[in-house]
Amino acid sequence: MRKVFLYKLINWQIGLGIIILVATFLRFYHLGQNPPSLTWDEAAWGYNAYSLGIDGKDEYGRFLPYDYLESFGDFKPPVYAYLALLPVKLFGLNEFAVRFPSAFFGVLTILATYFLVKEIFGKRGIALLSALFLAISPWHIMLSRAAFEANVATFFIIAGVLLFLRGVGEKKWHLPFAAISFVLSMYTFNTARIVAPILVLILIIGFVKQLLQRKKIVIISIFVGALLLLPTLKFLLSPQASLRFKEVNIFSDIGIIERTNQEIANDHGAWWSKILHNRRFAYGVEYLKHYFDNLNPSFLFIKGDGNPKFSTQTVGEMYLWDLPFFIIGILLVFRKKEGKWWIIPLWLIIGIIPAATARETPHALRIEASLPTFQILVAYGLVTFLKKISNIKYQISNINIKYLIFTVCFLFLMFNFLYYLHGYYVHYPREYSGEWQYGYKESIQYVIKKHSNFDQVVVTTGLGRPYIYYLFYIKEDPRIYRASAIVNRDAFGFVTVLGFGKYLFADNLSLIDNIGKKTLFVNVPPEVPQNAKILKTFNLLNGNPSLVLYE
DSSP states (O other): OHHHHHHHHHHHHHHHHHHHHHHHHHHHTTTTTSSSSOOHHHHHHHHHHHHHHHHSBOTTOOBSOSSOBOTTTTOBOSHHHHHHHHHHHHHOSSHHHHHHHHHHHHHHHHHHHHHHHHHHHOOHHHHHHHHHHHHTOHHHHHHHTTTOHHHHHHHHHHHHHHHHHHHTTTOGGGHHHHHHHHHHHHTTOTTHHHHHHHHHHHHHHHTHHHHHTTHHHHHHHHHHHHHHHHHHHHHHTSGGGGHHHHHHBGGGOHHHHHHHHHHHHHTTTOHHHHHHTOHHHHHHHHHHHHHHHTTOHIIIIISOOSSTTTOOSSSOSSOTTHHHHHHHHHHHHHHHOOTTTTHHHHHHHHHHTTGGGBSSOSOTTTTGGGTTHHHHHHHHHHHHHHHHHTTOOOEETTEEHHHHHHHHHHHHHHHHHHHHHHIIIIIHHHHHGGGGTTTHHHHHHHHHHHGGGOSEEEEESTTSOHHHHHHHHHTOOHHHHHHHOEEEEOTTSOEEEEEETTEEEESOGGGSOOTTSOEEEEEOGGGSOTTOOEEEEEEOTTSOEEEEEEO
């Protein structure tokens, strides 16, 4: 009996170890080269980490900011910059270092998922398959390979749920750590500020009896969580905290009000029309539409997110292979009601709530907080399916049907997986380098070599926020940058850096005064003057021109 136990113990440890190795490879292989360039948010994370590592201040001089990073006026939650601080110190200010926290916590998420599923269902088979499916998930791989703070927040949410479940079980002292993990998620990504509190509330309701038996540790946990949230409470209630929400949410869409007013006018202002076409009802319908956009089969299983940063566009956020087992998993988790099963569907529902308020749906990044529920349901469905076919004893030409079904399923999964990897590493960088602002790094490296020959360097904003790329690749000392930066803050709170040192940034380069100054221009191809002396053209990976340097 003891030998059997040890054999099973070693087996699951080996299985989990292989899954973690696969997950690590998929998230770290060529991390600095693919995606092919940094987004401006990634560059901002890197430079702020670099700045914090030099004098403890962010790019604008705030000392050890704990509530937000002003950045572009989007007031980013600060945790990712602090997590990137050590990698930037160790590896230098480069793409690999900036993306390291996301990839690292992406791997930890796989590990946490195993223990979470084991805690919920008490079954290692479902736990191992859930971890495996998350490890090879196109959704999670894509978001782990760029500096997306949502990916780190997802780990903290999963860890928070895991620690909570252990806390209401035999390890009550895990509850304060659960509180810490949930609060950290709120300091990491905006969506978590909605998902984490609702999820905690649901867990409290579901385990209220167990919590009442641990009053002392519950009070300590509440105190710890409140204490950690207190420093950022003032900011969370400020207009700046809601700035990004106001920019993208459906409730600020005046078109809906105009449409309902027109519908009421069409009915000659009838009282029943004012009820039927009430704008609040219209917004409710719009919210539900956006909510269910995130469950669109095409989004989940066929094409993925329309934004190439979150999808290769040829594979869904999940594999087509996942579809039947996902459906089976949903049906059976309600039917069998094993363990703490109810957490999974409620978590999935809650994870989509904040994303449905946005105009742009579906959105893989904003609903990442719902992971790994999708993969858990697939694993649950597959385990049940495998149990069913294991009883099949029919044979055709001496071929056991159950082994044939298993082989077909395995080969289809491998085809899906390898097709995704081929697309991601071979076609994706070439086809979508422009979506990643490709060209900044190469052009800036050229500018660094030539800038001493010029009095000023004037750069277009045509590719978006060039100043942060120049700070990043020049590795500008933040103390020098702050002293020379020309910063504009508009009435809405958005921040534009117009220049620093000899670098100027503008929409229209022809408006920059260059009389009596030797000027190097960096512009997008359509805006280059016909009489310009072109020094160098930088192309995207597909060969199309991206930036042109000229005098």
